[in-house]
Amino acid sequence: MGGISIWQLLIIALIIVLLFGTKKLRSLGGDLGSAVKGFKKAIGDEDPTVKKDNTEADADFEQKTLSKEEQQSEDQVQKNQKDKEQV
Secondary structure, eight states: OOSOOHHHHHHHHHHHHHHHOHHHHHHHHHHHHHHHHHHHHHHHOSOTTBOTTSOBOOSSOOOOOOOHHHHHHHHHHHHHHHHHHHO
16 A cells, blocks of 8 residues: 555556657667666776776877887896896
């Protein structure tokens, strides 16, 4: 007593379908679903500027590739730094 019965819910649903139509309700449901999915994705992302391979994403710049000589010198610098840290 005092609650809404199944028949009252069905009548309300029928009135809503008649007012809005099935196409509009379907698109509304799709929009709501994509909004929830986007919200969950935004909540799940730790930092949107970090790519999946843990490298920083530059806003407007492409990553520069080093030539072989530059890469070798960079590797040598890193090796020297590691050697200094071990001492």
